[in-house]
Amino acid sequence: MVPLVALGMAGEPPQPVRLTVYGPAAATWASLQRIDQTLALAGAALVLLAVALCWLQVRVGLAPLRRLEALLATIRNPISAAQEGALVDVQAMLAAPTGRDLQPLQAELASLWEHNARVVARARAHASDLNHALKKPLALLSAQASSDAAVPAADVQRQVQAMAQVIDRCQARTFSDVLHMQAAMHPATAAQPVDVAQCVAEVVRMMERLHADQALEWALQVQDGTTPLWRGERTDLEEVLGNLLDNAGKWAASAVRIGLAMEEGDAAQPPQVVLQIEDDGPGMAPHHLQAAGQRGLRFDDSVQGSGLGLHIATQMVQAYGGELSLGKSALLKGLSVRVVLPGVQAAQRQRKA
Known part of the structure; x- marks a missing residue:
């Protein structure tokens, strides 16, 4: 469709004339359809590519968290992990690079692991010390009882007092360990x-x-x-x-x-x-x-x-x-x-x- 064109003879007012041009539209419509199809395919491909990149980014980005999850599971149940062949080196896992964003979390986990290891080691040492310290007075009482049916009361009292002192000292050390741990976690209460x-x-x-x-x-x-x-x-x-x-x-x-x-x-x-x-x-x-x-x-x-x-x-x-x-x-x-x-x-x- 084109605009009207005014035509006329000399000396006469111009008369509007409408000119209409016709032609085959199949080729034009085919070209438009191909453009639409190309745009649709390109859009779908871009969407799929974006989804794949997001999935890959999430998988790669969360890989350190999955390693930390496996590490915590191993620490929580080392026997099961060993049976499944999944036992890992805790220190090596905690030292593995995790990226700038997860580095603070990894550092805190490493500190918590070391602290718990020290607490367990000290608890075992306390139990071993108590066991060792109690053996001597008990052995003395047992030897006296084996050699003499009537053990002097003074000897029994002396050994009982020695064992009581050992137990009191062990309890004091355990209480001190608790206070020391609280002070480390809460410096304001040190x-x-x-x-x-x-x-x-x-x-x-x-x-x-x-x-x-x-x-x-x-x-x-x-x-x-x-x-x-x-x-x-x-x-x-x-x-x-x-x-x-x-x-x-x-x-x-x-x-x-x-x-x-x-x-x-x-x-x-x-x-x-x-x-x-x-x-x-x-x-x-x-x-x-x-x-x-x-x-x-x-x-x-x-x-x-x-x-x-x-x-x-x-x-x-x-x-x-x-x-x-x-x-x-x-x-x-x-x-x-x-x-x-x-x-x-x-x-x-x-x-x-």
Whole structure:
């Protein structure tokens, strides 16, 4: 259809004329149909391609989550996983790259795994320590009962009290572990800083009474101008000091020296509380120093004990991120025990004598 065209003779008004052109439309309609079909096929292909890419992206993106799911299933039921041949290396799985988005989740899972492993290891150690410590008084009672039908009441009472003390100490350590775990999960509820010098002085006074018959000289030297502070449960520090100082008092010939210092840190290294306990006893042979501290291990039965004190002290120091090392005292020629614990930054102040 075309617009009207005005035509006319000369001198006459133009007359409108309509011109209509006809032609075959089949070819035009065929071309339009082919265009529509091409557009429909292209649209369908694009939709399928988009769906496939989305599926592939989801599969690839969620692969680390599936690995973590398999890892958690393996940790939850390791026996079943081993039977199915699906046992994996937990540390390797937790160290595998997961991408920037999932890296925080992987780090938290790795931290949780390590924390739970430490808790389980300490629980097993507590149970083993309790078992080992109770065997000796029970064996003594059994031997007395086997040799004599009437066991003296005083002996029974003494062994019962020893077992009660062991159980109480084990319960205290278990409670301390719970508090330590809560403090790690909730730093705001962590224990208040402990004045290490004051705590050491109190334990030393108790040891003076405990080993009064040996007439030992107990000397405490605190680095001038510092206040050694440590954040943790005071009962744990007392447990460590009690075991170490009691061990020194048992073996010392005449003197025990306790040195206490605060090593200030910097941005890279936090402050440290350094405790040095030395005695003038026989000390340990070099090859014994490496094995000392193992559960129930004793090198000399001439002094009463269960062989657990040094092991317990080492465990508790390591639980707070510290270090305990043994050596020979350069001053007193006996055993030297060095304990390093994370300290708390405090203002310097002059200590009064």
